[in-house]
Amino acid sequence: MAAEGGLDTARLSALFEVEHRARGADSPTTLRFISVNESRGVVDYRQAAxxxxxxxxxxxxxxxxxxxxDRNSLYAQWVERVVGLQDLSEASTREVSIDNLPDWERGVWSEVCPARAMLxxxxxxGQTPSAWLWIAREQxxxxxDRFLxxxxxxxxxxxxxxxxxxRRRGSLFGRLKRSSVGLLLLVLVIAALAIPVRLSALAPAEIVARDPTIVAAPMEGVVEKVLVEPNARVEKGQPLVRLQDLEARNRFDVANEALKVANARYSKALQESFDDPKSRAELATLKAEAQLREVERAFAKQKLxxxxxRAEHDGLVIFNDPNDWSGRPVRTGERIMELADPASQEVRVQLPVDDAIVLEAGAPMKLFLDSRPLQPIDGKVRRVSYKPExxxxxxxxxxxxARLDEERDYLRIGLRGTAKVSGSKVPLGYYIFRRPITALRQTLGI
Structure with a gap:
């Protein structure tokens, strides 16, 4: 039995089935598969794209x-080139003619496609086509066929x-717009993002000595032995480090002997000056030489x-392993250890450049020690370096x-933890999206 216009019942039934499948498709990928495969029951074709x-x-x-x-297949490339040569300004069905194609497209047609093709x-x-269906067969x-x-x-x-x-996004926003609950929620979210909060950053921190005394090498030499243990308490005048004294002692001995010789020559000339005018004339020179040797001996004694x-005051010596210094040559002024007052402490924070925020003197800081993470200690920023290191x-x-606002018994130099430093107040939205904004700016260069 055939329907009016040459449409038989089987093709109409297939059309209804394709419509049902198309309306039930849950993704564009599924709809693409239906359009090129299951339409064959409605319109008889051999190939479709x-x-x-x-x-x-x-x-x-x-x-x-x-x-x-397969984007690299001959068929896909040929179909795209043929369709690209068509005038698609009008959204109407048309048959593709081989006669209007260039030589290459015309020569390949018989290899990849049946003789009759339709777009x-x-x-x-009433809408501009976002896609075109290519179907081909021999008849x-x-x-x-065109109608179906x-x-x-x-x-x-x-x-x-x-x-x-x-369309999905527009539908969602439309529902939110129509819904008073959704609109209220949107207002609350915007209002929450405008709440002012302090911009903060986390960074590694360590308790260090405030204004420690540097124990440095007074001259070039070799460390013979470190006389104290690391982190030991010492008293004023207590020996800390001994350098090898061979060279200094030899210089002192030589200067001492030179002084004796100069004094002997001066004493002899002094005795002979009563009878010998020549010796009397050399007295001033020999006295000056003896005084010079005296200065050289005093300088050698000072070096020795x-x-x-020795410790300049009571305190705590801060350094690492004593074996690192034994037998090690040092230059004049080279730091060997620090002598600090255990009660004079401050916090040194290493703020990474990626997390850098604007900090001023007096900005709040919280210290979370690794040994006591649940007992934060308040403090204030004292100073910030001008450039990174x-x-x-x-x-x-x-x-x-930074300096701590309170003293606690368990605080000591060397404890480590994490510091939270806070800057100026900013909207909560900026606080949340600061990192994505920074990454986007660095990526796009804006």
Whole structure:
């Protein structure tokens, strides 16, 4: 039994089934598969391809009888080139003629495609096509074929619009707009993002001595032995480090002997000066030489006295392993250890450049020690370095010095933890999205 216009009952039934499947598609990928494969029951064809608009023109996104499109295949490239040569300014169905194609496209046609091909716009009525359906077979196309192809393509156009992300997003915003609860929620979120909060950053921190005394080498030499243990308490005048005294002692002995010789020559000339005018004339020179030797001996004695480095005041010596210094040559002024007052402490914070915020003197700081993370200690920023420096771990950081507002029994020099430093107040939205904004600015250069 045939329907009016040459449409038999089987094709109409297949059309209804394709419409049902298209409207039930849950993704564009599923809809593409239906459009090039299941439409064969409505319009008899041997090959079908779906082309969608892309940056470089119309691109094949689905091909009948294959699970995925190979962009490098001859068929896909040929179809895209043939469609690109068509005048698609009018959204109407048209048959593609081999006569209007260049030599290459005409020569390849017989290898990859049947003789009769038709392009059908995939769009809802009154809209610009976002896709075209390419179907091909050996037999000529009838008016019934054209009618059914346009009808099924119109169904696919409606389905593509319904599944487009823009349509879904618009529907969501529309529902929120119509919903008083959604609108209220949106207002509350915007209001919450405007709440002022302090901009803060976390950074490694360590309790260090405030204004420690530097114990440095008074002259070039070799460390013979460190006389104290690390982190030991010492008293004023207690020996800390002994340098090798061989060279200094030899210089003192030589200067001492030279002084004796100069004094002897001066005493002899003094005795002979009563009878010998020549000796009397040399007295001034010999006296000056003896005085020079006396100065040289005093200087050598001063050097010898500095062989042992002593504590200038009571305190705590801060250094690492004594074995690191034994037998090690040192230069004049080279730091060996620090002598600090245990009660005079401050916090040194190494703020990474990536987390740097504007800090001023007096900005609040909280210290969370690794040994007592649940007992934060309040403090205030004392100063911030003007430019970053490189740490031993090759990390660029700003050095922040802070002082604690309270003293606790367990605080001692060397404890480590994490410091939270706070800057000026900013909106909560900026506080949350500061890092994404910074990354986006560095990526795009804006």
């Amino acid at each position: 779906l082309l969608e608009s892309g940056i470089r023109g119309w691109r094949v996104t689905a091909i009948s009888d294959v699970p995925a499109v 059908v716009p995939v769009a809802a009525p 000529a196309w009838s008016d019934a 192809a346009e009808h099924v393509a119109e169904v696919f156009g409606h389905a593509f619009v319904a599944l487009s992300p823009r 006295d500095k062989i042992v480095l 490189v740490t031993p771990r090759d990390q660029m950081v700003y050095r922040v010095i």
